[in-house]
Each structure stands twice: as structure tokens, then as C-alpha cells.
Amino acid sequence: MAPALPTIPAPRANTADVPGARNQVHGRDDVLARLLDVCRPSSGVRLAVVTGPAGIGRSAVLARTRELLAHCGVGTVDIRLAREECPAACLTTRLADELGAPATLSSPMSLNRLLTAVTERRGPLAVFLDDAQRIGPRRLPELVRLIEALTCAQVTFVCAVRTPFAASRTALDPLRHAGLVHEERLRPLSAPAVRRIVSDRLQAVPTPELLAAVRNASRGIPAFVHGAVDAHVHGDCVQVVDQHACLGANRSPRLWRAHPLAAGLRELGAPYWLVLKALSLLHPLSGPVPALIAEVVGLSEQRVREVLRALREAGVLRCGKGGTAWTFRVPLLATVLDACLGPFERRRISARAVTALWRGEASCADHNYLPKRLAGAGRLIDPERAASTLIERSAAARPDEGELADSWASAAARLVTDPARHAEVLHRHAVTCGLHLRFDSVAQSARTVLLAYPDQLTDDSLQEALILHVLGLAARDPAALRDLADDPPGPLTGRAAQHVVTRAAAFCLLDQWGRAYDELTRNSQLWTEAGGSTALFGTFLSAVVGAVLGRSVPTGCPGGQVDAVGTTADVLLIVARALDFFAELYEPWRPELPHRDRTRAELTLRAGLFGKWDEALVLARSSIAGAATSGRAGVPVTVPHTMAAIYVARGQLKRARTVIEAARSQHPLLSHVLAAPESELEATLGAHARSRACIERGLAHAAESGALLGTDMLLLRMTIAELHRGNLAAAQRCAARIEQIAQRLGTPGARRYHLLARVLVEHDAAAAAELVELAEELGRPFELACALGTIAASGLGDGKTVLRAYELFGDVDALIMRVRLRRLMRERGISVPGRATTVSENERLLATLVADGLTNAEIATVLGATSKSVEGRLTRLFQRTGLKSRAELATAALGGRFRRAS
Template sequence: MIDNWREAPGADRSAQAPFGRDAVVAHVVDLAVSSDSAPLVLVTGPIGMGRSSLLSAVRDELAARGFTPLSLRVARNERDRPYSLVSRLSAELAVLHRGGEARRTAKAAAPLAEAGRQLAAELRSALTAGDKLTVLIDDAHWTDPGSRAVLLSLVRTLAGGPVTIVCTVRPSSADPAGDRVALEQLRAASLAEVVPLRPLREREVGALIAWRLQARPTAALLAYLQRECRGRPAAVLAALAGHQRTGGLYVFDRHVYLTSPDRPPELPVDLPPIEYLRRLGGLVWPVAKAAAVLLPLGGAAAGLIAEAVNRGEEEVRGALSELCTEGVLRQGPEEGHWRFRLPLLTSALTGCLGPYERRRLAQLAVTAIWAGQAGADDRYLAEQLVVAGRFVDTQRAAGELLARGTAAMLDDGYSAERWLRAAVELITEPRQRARALIAHAATCCVHLRFTEAVDSARRVLSEHGRRVGSEALFETGMIYVVALAGTLDTAALAEFCDGGWRSLPGGEPHRVLIRCVALCHLDRWREADEHLASQRHVWQRDNDVVAALGLLIGECVGAFLGRTGPFDRAVADPPGWPLWASGTQYRFERLWQLVRTLMAFGELDRADRLLTAYELPSTYRTVPDQVVADSQSGRWDRALDLARMGLATGLSIGYVPSHTLVSRETSVILGARGRLTEARSVIERARSVQPVMLHLLAVPESLLDEALGDVERARRVLAEGLAQAAERGLVVGTDVLWLRTAELELARGDLSAAQRCVAETRGTAELIGTGRARVCHLLATAMVHRDRAAAAEAVRLARRRAQPLELATTMAMAVRHDVAGAELLPEAYALYGDLDALLRRAQLRNLMRERGVAVPHRGVVIAENERLLATLVTEGLTNRELAAVLGGSEKSVESRLGRLFKRTGYRSRVELASAMLTDEYHP
């Protein structure tokens, strides 16, 4: 049947459970076995609601309770065979009656009441005393009129008896009025009950996805599925499977993302609804396929479909009306307009078209639009132009695709990339093709389709170097390098840096800057700085754009290496840049780079002041920068949402050091909340995806090791991070590394090593002069030299910087090392609470008890402890690891787990973890 998407690959009946279908099954079964319920139960619902699978679940549950239901399924062709269902039912009853022969009970000439009484008698004779019989009839809406009338008459004779008939029905406006009246009379007499299956609400769709993929869907994914699937669970499952085939779904940190929302799912051509439409015969199948492409053309669609299938328009209208009767189409508000009830079915039908068939339909659509015979939006026309290819006027098609692709390159990357690629294939004029290739490369780079960006940029540089202007060549070279880094092909990037850059078309100044950027993407910062400085006489004398970009690159790279003077002057006076007055684009570029570099140094306050001074909203920040800003300012939930999206879709890849910064902040948040395994996976992924400035990850990784009791590994991670930074000449981020190392050296009793760390924090603070570096130096001095004044100054400075995690950690460290009073602990505890930092709160509670500070709200503490324990269990920690994290023994962990399972009702770690993943756990 058309509604039986449940049988699609990857779907199963048990998928009903997450959205309450178990309750519906139980209700129907109770009606079927109850002696005082209505003898007729109708399970109704629109296409895709899984009526058939629900009836199967009812049958299985009845069998589990010891009943043997009689099951029938009505085929579509039975609606034209008089008394077909009654005859089949009579035959089944005869077999059930231990070898009895089927009687010809229902004939056209027999009075309906008599036929009903005869069939009732057969039903009763098929039962032994005290038995209960349930008759399950699937797709009862295909029942022929005679059988339907007999069954409605039969119901009146079954009242109070041992027989219940359960039917699945797809309601339709074409149902005979007399049947509707008869059913209402039966309902009024309590002889029939209707159990409707309604489309799922968004929350229920979310539960279904979470159960199926063991990951929570994003709001964007939910909105897309609601729009395409109209709450039909089977359609939702088909869409999920289709997007999984195309690689369009990505699960990260237990959240599932649709990475290309404009890319249709790859639905198999043998889906049951498609097979059903094929079997309808006649004109319905070719009309349905053509309608999937041409219906958006409104009133012109029927005529164009008729031309496509080579039949008369009235015949086509008849086929469209039949598709309406089948529940596939819906008549629009205007005469002659139709639309698919399930938008997803459009993708499925389009996938059934052959290459020539699809191009021919696109040709019809484009020709009609160009001739003014039909209207459609720009997106529809562009898509048909892509498919039609050379079936239409190529020069006009190429021009429109280039214009529409260029206009959409920032907002609709998937479509813009398709349109521009198609334009490139249609254009024959070399200069225009080069222009299209550059636009295609830029679009792909912006939207992280790096492989395609590399291919197009390489074609421009190798084939069209003499046909494009100097600035276009420079832009293309930059795109090539960034995209090459985005493909993670470090060998190719290294080959480019070590000699390949010299063969780039364009001027020497271009090549110098492009190589410098490439070296940064290879984490060769010192070499990039030296190359830029040694060739300053080359790039500084070029045009304003090259000279200004060279200056900006030098300021930021120099800052990372600890040469912060030029950078600080740039922050103090952004308009002093040569391109500042040349346009908004250049001003944004300058501010964007300065703000990002400040964020890498932890200078949120300075970055905010810079944006405010030039009246730019915080939303100006790119997603990676916003993650860092939200994390440092304490908006952790939003930071985590953005970080998941950015890391899942690769938004931070290609722009150094964004990916590492986002990974650092994400791992800090996850670790503080007890998500230790996920935090480590973020760190490991950062190493493999874009290994740049990896020393920035050493602090969060060392905190994970220390939480799990491996202090030696924590020290080793910090030492490796400092060695990496020294090898590359990097100073950024080393302030917190030296502070953490000082703390661990002090903990193991090596005072001399700790004092060397204090000296390093002093040198770093004097070199870069940032607020964070000063806090690190003051705190290290306070801990190692027992300097209470330094501790007080560190707390004061941290307050002014207004970063909640930094302030809470500063206060906690000062108290732990007895250089500040315990009165700071309640404030730190509250700050951790605002961040929902479960693990940090639990660790601080231990310190508060040691210092005799009362922990407020016992009920909250108990709930937090349980939630932390459940989180750690979900992370897959062993009892030994749990004991290390929680600061107890394995035996105490076993006791706590036992109490948690007893209180919540979960019987195992697996059940508890599943409940956490699907948001069903509520402490």
C-alpha cells in the first residue's frame, strides 16, 4: 500500500515505541479481547502513518496473550470484485471450523441482513465455547461495496458476542456517503470505535529520531522533517535512511545534524509506495513521475504533463484525479493546481526517472517558463536549467545559471555550487568560463566543499592565468591554499610550500603572501613569519590590497609568536590600515582578524570593546569566533550548540586556528560537565582533522587525565604541549600551560620545577601583556611563593575580565593552596552552577567540606550527584574510573549505582545510557 513506508530499508515495527505507539497497540488489543467493547474497531490514519505495521503489532500482542487472530489483507483490485472480502472471510472461517467447507453466504441477490446473519453464524460456529475471536482486516478501504454493506450489517449481530473485527482504514473524501452515515450510527450505538493515528508532533518526531539514531536531532533537522514528511513516521524513517545514504546526516556529541539540507535524500526506487504506484497501471505511473517535476508550474502543469506522456490533457487530468483519490495528491485552492501530500514523495518519484526522461521534463519546464506560458520561482528554474543542460539554449541557460549561482553563493551553498558548476560546463567563452570557475571555487570554499574548490581553483590557475585580472588571480590562489588545507592533504600543501608556489601565475607579491598563508595552515608559523619579513620589500610595494593584506597577516602571525607590538597598535587604531577607507568588506576583514586573534589570547573584553567601538554587533562574529566568545563569557549552552554544529559540519576547518580554538572550548565545557569521553574525542578529532596549534588542547586534556587519576599523563601532556609551542615559536596559549604545569609540579613536591614555571609565566606576561597572562602569573606566584597579595590581585583582575570559568577557577585554586580565604568558595560554587559544570561543582564540594564551608540545598546536591553519575556511566567509564573521578572507592561507586538503579527503575548501564541519550532520564 501507498502508506506502507514502514517496510523501507532500515525501518521496523518497533520504531513505533518512541512516540507512544505502544499505548495505541495496547488500547486496540484491549478492545479486541474485552467482552463488553464495541465489535468493530477502525484504526484510521493518512498516508505514511503505518496502519499496517500497527495491525501487525496488534496481531503479535494477541498471539503473545494466547489468542489466534484471523488476519486478512484487502488488495486494491478487490474493490471491483463483488463480495470478494465476504467470500474470503467465509473460506477462512470454514478452515477455522475444523475442516468445514466454505458456504456461499454472500451473493448479490441475498438480502444484506440475511447475509450478515449467515456470516455471524459462521463466525460463532468457528468458536468453541468461551473462545474469543479477533478478525484483523488490513486496508479495509479497498473492500467492495457489497462486502462493506454485509460487514456493517454483521456488526449489529455481533454486539456482546465473542467476536471483534479490527480494520485499518484510510479515510477519503470519496468514501460513499451512505457508509459514513452507517458508521456514525454504529458509533452512536456503541457498536464501533474509531482509533485515529494522527501525524506526529515535532516533539514526537524528535523522540523517534533520538530512539532510532541514539542522538538528539537539531531544531533545523526537525523543521526539515516536519516540512517534508508531515508528521508521518514511516516517511520520517525513509528520509533519515535516504540522507544517511548520501552522507547528509552527521552525528556529533550525541546530536544529529543535516549537513546539506538542500540536498535531496537518496530514496530507493523500490520503495513500497513507488512499487504501488507502478502497479496501478494505465496512465497513473507516468503521470505521477512527470508530476513530480512539473506540478510546481501550477495551471500549466497538466498540459505539460500531457505533452510529456504523449496523451490528451483530459486523460492526464483523470490520472491526476485518481492520484488524489489514492491519497497521493491534493487539489490546490485554484482549479487545475495539484500538490503532493507528502513533499518527500516528490524526491522518491524524481529518482525513478531515467536520464533522458528527466532532461526532457526539464526542457519542457524551461521552455514554458521562458515563453511566458508558466511561472515558477528562480530556484525551480535554475534546478531545471541544471538538468536540461544542452536540451535548451545553452548561452541563455549559462548566463542565468551564472547570475543565480553568484547571487546565492553566500546563502545557499549547495544550490549555488550546482548552478555554477553547470554554468561552467555550458560556457564556451574562455573569460566567462574563468569567471564562473572562480565563483564556483569561492562558493565551494565558503561552504567547505574543499575538494571541489581545489579542482576549480586549479583549473583557473593552470588554464586561465592570462585571462583574469591580478586581484582575481590573487583571490583564486588564496582559495586554492585554504581549500587544499581543508582537504587535509598536508603532503600536497607541503609540496606547494616547498617549491610549487613559485609556479603560481601572477606577480611575486601574490606568491609570497599565498605561501605565507599555506605555511600557517601547515603549523609552520615561524617559517611563515620569516618568509613574510624577508620578502617585505616585495609585497609592500605592490598594490594597496596586497600591501594591506601582507601587513594584516604579519600583525597576527607576529602576535602568535609573541611579537605583539604591531598587533596591539593595530587593535588601538584599526583605521590606520591602508584599506580601511576602501569599503566595508575590507573593514570587516580587518576587524574579523583582529578579534579572532584577541580571542585566541583569551582577551574577550578587548575583543568586545573593539566591536563596540566600531558599532559592529556581536553577531558579526563567525560561528567559530562566537563559540569562543560564548564559552569565555559563560553562555555555555549556546556555545555548545554552535560548537556541535561547527564541528559536525566543518565550519571551522580551513581558517586557522579556528578549529583548534573551537575544539579547545568544546572540550573544556564537556569536561567540566562530566562528559569526559566526549571531551577526549573532540581533542582526538582536532588532532586528525586540522592539526594546527595543538598545544592549545594540552590544558583541557591534562584536566581529563587528572580527573581520571592519571596525574603523570597529565604532566606529560603539558610538557608535550610546551615543546610543540617552542618548536613552532608560538607563545599564544603558553601562559595557561605554564600555570597548569606549576600546579602539578607543586602537587608532586618539586618546588624547584614549580618556581621555574613561575618564572616562565612572568616572562610570558611581560612579553604579550594580556590580562589572562597576568592572571596566570599572579596565580602561579601566589601558589608557589605563598603570596596572598598576589592571589588577591589575581582574583581582582579575574573579576574585571568577567569570564565566569576563569574567575571560579582562580578563586578555587587560591583557596585550595591556602592563599585565600574559604569565603570565596560559595561564589565559585555558584559560578560553576550557572555554567552547569557538574564535575567542577562536585570537585569543589569536596574542598568546601574540607574547609568547613556549608554546601547549600541538599536536595539539589543529591540530584546533581545522581545526574553526574548517570552522565559518567553514559560516557562508558568503568567502576575504577568512576571512583577516581568521584573521589571514592569502587565499592562506594557500586553502592551509588545500586541506589540510582533502584530509584529510577533502570536495570543496567545500557538502559540508563539509552535514557540519557533520548532525554528520558529525569533525576
């Protein structure tokens, strides 16, 4: 006997902790307006029906409509229906009770008299019936006849009906033919409506990637939109960075077992609940899915097929590929049900899925499905075969699949028992997790293999494991790393030459470049003669230390270079990324990676350098969000440095300061370079003493660590500060130090700072020409614009120089620099191009500075104007926009009203 069509309880969104979530309806303004319109007595409508599937927001629309009608002076009555079928006589009794009349009504005529009397006394009335499908198909015609018989024109019934509900199609025909019914079918929310929900929930601007993930999981159904947000938050997939809600890397959405969305499904009971849970793991398969479900839940295949068909008719499932593929209409349901699986259920279902794939009984288009099920099946399947597949798939995981790679390699380690094989798998797990910046797992596996299986490792693998362990500690426990760096040779520090290289790596990761240099040079013969990966890592670290200090350091490889292969190449890449500061850092063995294989931090720096600033900010936020699981090693200092420099140039000073402070709290390597944008920020505000103090602190920190790299940009800022004070001699001394640094570092960047200093201090025309040539050769628009602007301000360029700089600054929306150049143009009688653009930029910058909380005097300093001039600009801006106060202006600016037109 086929099971009855299940009554799917309505999904309940988890909005209890959401500010202002009560009766808040997004994306339904048009629907609400039409419902308000039909509830007017003159509309002639007796019944308004709101339809849609479970979770679409029917109840929320009714509640909001009732609020709005009450606000307009229309009386409302709310009648809640029980789950069982409800006869019309019961409804009339309930209605009479709500209206305060004797509960003796039994006919439409008596109800008509009551409603007429009530509306004559109180005015128009709207009667709300939520979940009207509970009336039942047999009783629905009674309600229709009752409404059809009403003669009181001031009463409108507003009903919500969950679909599918076939009885409503024919039962409402009499009212349709008489023009007495208005129907509203609620559709999935639009992208803007989903964006507003996510923004309200997270109190941040959601990124397009996060919005796409939420919409795909929820299909735009409001209850599931909230559930998808819950899943991303609970799964630690979302990080709020720079006022933006970003998808963090290497995490999968997950829900808790008692989530409200699961409650309704659990109420279905057996067999629906059992079948749905099994399908949560089996739905990606194509093949005999009903038979597989029947096997794991202990039902007949015929019974399972009947249940699946009933769930399809109820709107829960879809069926495709000739009945061989069963999927959820709302993908989030699989996540909801997955959270409800017990450990043994998961292992049993996963094992059956694996055997179906291995035997060729079923197939799956998702290349990640098999390793997921292998990891879930445990030892219920062939452990050796499973471990081999898991290791292979974890090594092939994409950069955004770090959590999967970690779990697969970890599962493989649990499956193998042979000591040598176990050591190999643990080592591979540490390497894989390092490539995905999952340093907790790196430290754990590296420590285990070093302490439990040192005799099972080759010398090369042992050195790799030592380096990986150091990297893991650097990311998560710098204090433990400091202790380790001072430890004598041992299991976690290596023997002799390995100990030297491991300590040097630790010193680098502790930002102690002088100590790393001493360790490598003092013991150069020991590690250079060791050969293998020890000499390779020693040579690499020597190159890095040499680049940071501007010194020559011994190498252990011919020509200072060795071709790394296998896991050695992988570990070298991990270390290179952990020590990756600037594009010009010497990395002789690092290949030119394809775009898809570069980290977000690498892409951030490239986008920033090559003038793609909006892209750089998006990548930077994503990089920081993804590094939430990576610790300090996840985000090199170039990321916050790039962000802060962009924000200062664009006048978003508060955001720049926030970025700098957040970065400093993470203690990144070479953090002294953050003093450069911080100094520029303070100088922009006219706080020249604080600007100078920033530079001094940065230089002191660099001296303490022994780093020379990055000090040239600080000394250039000091040169500008000394010139501002009128101290030419001090500025010349700074320029001389910059020249020495350029000679020691030997990079194009260092040469650029030297040439800038010569232009500023000496007004050297030859240096200016070389500076422009170098900037054009590097192909970095902002650096070229700064070079041209500096040349123009130093009196070495003509009008074309100024205009070219002005145009380049405009390309990256560097509003502060554009303001400064406009002042220079006015001083030199150069016409400023694009009056409309100038007005728009001034308004955007003014709104941005007001939103940052600056006073008129501070804004005047930034703009190079007077307080009275700023007051006049604000007055004109208020008049043009209709805004009434600084608070309204700040709100509009933060909401994106003054965003640059694309």
C-alpha cells in the first residue's frame, strides 16, 4: 500500500538572534502593495490568497500585511488553524469569538449579519487565515460558499495556502468567475532581497561569492536563506573583513543537529525520515539509488520508491535521468539532513556508496564524491585501496578545497597500520595541509611523525618535516617556536646540519633576520656539505635572508640553485609563501605559477601593483578571510600594506587605520613596512609630528629585527617629513641612506626610492628622466603617477607631466592625490580637465571624510582648503542631495550612495 502524501511541516528559520527580524519581509514590497490595495472596500475582492511552497514566507507576508493594515486603520482578525481538517462552522465560531460575539453562529447568514454589524461600528475588516491548506480538500468548498454568500463589502479574507495543494485550483473557481478572489504566488527572492537578508544577518556587506553560495543553497526561499546563513556561520565559512562578509577558504557549510529546519523534517517520522537521511549522502549518485536506500535503511525497494514519489509530489525532491537520479529541490536540505546522521549511519551509508561506485553499479559526476564517502566509511571498506585513493585525491585538491584535502589525507592516515606507510602518509598530510595553509594540521602531523616515526623517514623527508613543524608553530604558537629555536639538537630540531637549517627557518619566521644570518654563516660548512634537502633549504633561506638584509650569504648548491622535486618542491613552495613579502624577493627556485595556483595574497599584490585596485581590495579581503584558519603565516604583510595604501590614497582614512591596526595585532613578518601608509595617513590629516613618529618606530623595529628590506620606503617618507620642516641637511642624509640601501638590495624597487629621493632633495633632472623610464618599464600605474607627480611638484615637469599624473591617479580613483594635483594645477595656471568629474570627486571625498568622523577643520586640512570653504561645500551638497545632516550624509556614504560610477 502506498504511503499517504506526507504533510511537510513548514521550515522554521533561525532568526531569534537577528536584530529587527520580527515581521521583517524582504523583496515583497510589490506583493504587500497589491494586498493592501485589494483589502480596500472599493476593490470588490472578498478573498486574497497568498500561495507558495514551504519556507517561501507566506506567514511573514500575512503578518506584515496585518501590521500595515492596522497602521492604516483597518481592523484585523487572526485565526489560527489546527493541523487537522477544520469545518466552516468551526471557522465561523472562531471568528465570532475573536470579534467578541456569542459563539453560536452556524450559518453564512448569521456570520454575514455579525460582520455587517462589526464593520458598521469599526470600519473595514481583514480576516487572516494562515496555513489555510489545513482546512483540507473536503472542507475547502464550505469556506468558499461562506465567502461567496457574504454581502458585507467591507470584509476581506486573506489566506495563505502552502503549495502543492491541488484542491484549491478547482474550489476557488466560483470566486474567480465572480471576480471576488485575488491570488498572489510568492516566488523565490531576487538577488537584491537575498543580499539584504544576508547583510542584515551579518551586519556587513556580503561578497558576490558569499551571495552566490547562499542563493545556490537556498534557491532564494527565505527560510532556507536564513538557514544557509546559519550553515555558513556555524561552519566557520564566513569572516567579516573590512566591513565585508567574505567566504573564508577551506571550510564547508554545516548545521547543528537541532537546527529549526531539521525539526519539521524529523516530524515526518518513518519511513520518510529514514529515506531522507540516507538520500542526504546518496543523492549525488546516478543509478539504482532506491535500491541502495532500501539496503541501508532496511525497507523494501518498492516501499522506498513509494516514499520517494510521495516526497516528490510534496515538493521536497526532484527526479531525473529516467528515475535514476534523486535530488533535493532545495540543496540546503542535504546539509540539514547530513547534520542529523549518526556516526554509524554515516559509515554504513558511505560504505554502500563506495562499493556501488567500485562495482560500477552507480556513477557520480562530482569528482569529490568518492573521496568524501571514503573518508566517511572508515574501515567498513578495503582500507589500503581507500587510503591510496584518498592520498591521491588530497594531493590533487584545488586551492579552495583545503578542508577536503585535510580531511581526506587525515582519513588515509587513520586507515594505514604499517609504520613505514603510516609515516609516509602523515608526512604527505602535513605537506598537503601546508599547501592549503592549514597550519594546525601541519604542526600536529609533523610533530607526530617526528616523535613517533623518525626512523621511518629519509634524511630529506626528515628535514622537510622539521621545516613543516616550524611553520606550524610560527602560525599558531610563536612562543613555542621561540623556545624551539633555542633548543639543542633533538627530535623536533634535527641533528647537526638539520638543526642549523631548522633554527634558521625558525629565526626567519620569528622576524629575527640578524640571528638567522648569524646561524647560517657561522655554520655554513656544516649545512652546505650536508647535501640533499638540508642544503637546498639552507640555500633558499640564505637567499631570503640575503634579500632582507642586503648581504651575501653562503649557498650549499652549485650556482645557488637546486631543482627541487616531489614533496621537497612542495615544502619549498610553502616556505616561500610564508616568507613572501614583495614581488622582487629573491626566489630562484620558485616557478612562475599559473594564475589559478597563486594564493590570494600573491594575486592581491599583483593587482595592487598593476593598478587594479578594486580587484586588489576584493582579493585582499578574501586573503584575510581565508587565513582565519592559517594564523600569522596566512597573510603576508603585503596584503594589509596594499589595502592601507589604497585606502589612504582614496581618502578612506578610517578604514586604512583599521586595516593597519588589525594587521599589527597579528604581528606579521616585516611589519615595519606598515609604518609607510600609516605615516602617509597622519600627514594627510596634518598630524606631521605623529607621521614622523610612525616612521621612527618603523625604523626602530627594522633595526631590531635586522631587516633592511622595506626601510627605503620609510626613509623616503622621512625625507619628505624633513623637507616639510625645512631641514634640507637632514633630508639629504636620508637620501644618502636610501642610496646605500639601493646599492645593497640591488632591486628595481630600491632603485626607484633612490631616484625619488634625488628628485625631491636635489631636483635632479637626470634622476627624474631615469625615474620615469624605470616606472614605465615596471608597468605599475600608481608608481608611475607618483613619480610624475613628484617630478611636477619639484618643478622639473611641464603641464603634460602634471596632466598625465592626474589621469593615472584618476584611473585608480586616488582622490587624495587628485586633490593635491588640482591645487598644483591652479597654482601653475593649468586648466583642470572634466569639471563634472571634479565636482563628483569632491563630493565623494567630502562624504567619505564626513563618514570617517572628521571635523570641518580636519577636512579642510585634507583638502587644502579653509573651514569656511568646507562649510560651503557641505551646504551645497546638502541642497543637491536633499540630505539634512552630517549623520544622514555619513549613512548615505557608508551605504554606497557616493560610490564611483563604473
